[in-house]
Amino acid sequence: MERVTECLDLLEDYMSRHPTIYEVEKLNFLGAGAKDVYNCTAPFCDEGRQLIAARVESRESEEAHVGFFEQTAEGWRLIPDLPFFPLQDPFVTRIDGQLLFGGVWVKRAANGDSQWRTLFYQGASIRMLKPYFWGPIGMKDLRLAQLPNGQILVLTRPQGRKGGRGKIGYLVLASLNELTLDKIADAPLLEGHFAEAEWGGANEVHPLKNGTAGVLGHIAYFDAQGNRHYYSMVFALDPLTGRHTPVKIIAVRKDFLDGPAKRTDLRDVVFSGGAIRHKESGVMELYAGTSDAEAQRIVIDDPFLDEEQNE
Structure with missing residues (x-):
């Protein structure tokens, strides 16, 4: 089994590298009233418009929905005639030319217990999205991505007996039609990423030119006072x-x-939403939720560049 580096050691390594922050800004969301807008995707194109999908909810609640916001001169404005989805923490990708959209669906019982699962919708555009696949109960951060050879990379995140507080598993499918709950459940875990009391998950996949997959995700732990600490992270698979x-x-x-x-307890939270790589300048725009209350954009050196140069 590979040696696991704990989160605090990874944090010390990050601080020792003194990374450069080129730009940072809060995203200005319009049209959502007094509700918080956070944990957004990176911008993507839909029907010729630049959009962001983001989690929308009241500060005192976790009853969320996902709205779609269009870029304007004033900020990102909610498009009220696009569908709203009763999900948390949205993500988008494209597979076989179709938009694949999803998020976490949560069902709360009267006694306070919750069930959750990752839901996927597919269509030519947001207006055309139809339910496609329901992930296993109890699994967040289930991600799909199409590789350059057409195969489908599936990143899982089981919890409990397999996965503890949350570890990443993977499998590769010849096509999206092969996706099943059984295959997700049987996906092997990637060893060496998260210490036993810590957890993490994948948020987005960036295929790299050397054939590997650059994974953008998050890693997290509880401190002794029960506060949560979330950081943006990457690795290549x-x-x-x-x-x-x-x-x-x-x-x-x-x-x-x-x-x-x-x-x-959520002050020290960065939840990776998505990223845009600018290969000509060697930087990456990272879009992330901060403290479960806002969304921000930060520009950093592209962390996948070194990996792409490894043949």
Whole structure:
């Protein structure tokens, strides 16, 4: 079994690298009233418009929905005639030319217990999205991505007997039609990423030109007072062999602008939403939720460049 580097050691390594922050800004969302808008995707194109999908909810609640916001001169404005989805933490990708959209669906019982699962919708555009696949009960951060050879990389995140507080598993499918709950349940875990009391998950996949998959995700732990600490991280995975690089933190809360938190235990939270790589300049725009209350954009050195140069 590979040696596991604990989150605090990864944080110390990050601080020792003194990463450069080129730009940082809070995203200005319009049309959502007094509700918080956070944990957004990176911008993507839909019917000729630049959009962001984001989690929308009241500060005192976790009853969320996902709205779609269009870029304007004033900020990102909610498009009220696009569908709203009763989900948390949205994500988008394209597979076989179709938009694949999803998020976490949560069902709360009267006694306070909750069930959750990752739901997927598919269509030519947001207006055409139809239910496609329901992930296993109890699994967040289930992600699909199409590789350059057409195969489908599936990243899982089981919890409990397999996965503890949350570890990443993977499998590769010849096509999306092969996706089943059984295959997700049987996906092997990537060893060496998260210490036993810590957890993490994948948020987005970036196929790299050397054939590996660059994974953008998050790593997290509880401190002794029960506060949550979330950091943006990356690693590279070879889908053919399962070999992968160690987790590397790429952004922490203090890299972003100060702002409110949903609760005091969520002050030190950065939740990776998505990223845009600018290969010509060697930087990456990272879009992330901060403190479960806001969304921000930060520009950093592209953490996948070094991996792409490894043949």
